[in-house]
Amino acid sequence: MSLTHSDVTRILELLDRAAELDSLEVRLGDFVVQASKSGAVAQDSAAVFRPAAPAAMQATPNAAPAAASPAEAAVQIPEGMVAIRAPMVGTFYSSPRPGEPLFVEEGGVVEADTTVCLVEVMKMFNSVESTTRGIVHKILVRNGELVQHNQVLMLIAPLPA
Incomplete structure (x- = not known):
């Protein structure tokens, strides 16, 4: 039995x-997932995914779970705005690849189902789409920034159909 991307994301x-956990370790056959919250372990707060065999190499992904900052918790969604939220914990990317044009910019018009950014978890890039046709009012995170599940990434001012 192996862990899927969804299993690791859920863990x-x-x-x-x-709130009562600072770290955890999950063993499933020969596969081990170790993860800790920021500041919980002095050496490295990133999640480590490795086979249980000692000779295997370790890999550390870019995304690490972290507690939500007060700024994230205090985001107020103005009346009439639609919030685009992170579907999972991961790294926010504003363009498909470094050096390529941004998916969206503040003031730009988006259609429903338009990809507005990517959230990367363990080298898997997940498209985040607009849920409405509108104007990008505000982008609240920077390219390469870690985001939390359900964190508001941007605000869209809906346009009439």
Whole structure:
């Protein structure tokens, strides 16, 4: 039995939400997932995914779970705005690849189902789409920034159909 991307994402989300846990280790056959919250372990706060065999190499992904900052918790959604939220814990990317044009810019018009950014978890890039036709009012995160599950990424001012 092996872990899927969804399984690992769910494990990281559970750790992120559990106030009483600072770290965890999940063993499934020869596969081990170790994760800790920022500041919980002095050496490295990133999640480590490795086979249980000692000779295997370790890999550390870019995304690490972290507690939501007060700024993220205080985001107020103005009346009439639509919030585009992170579907999972991961790294926010504003363009498909470095050096390529941005998916959207503040003031730009988006259609419903338009890709507005990517959220990367463990080298898997997940498209985030606009849920409405409108104007990008505000982008609240920077390219390469870690985001939390359900964090508001941007605000869209809906346009009439």
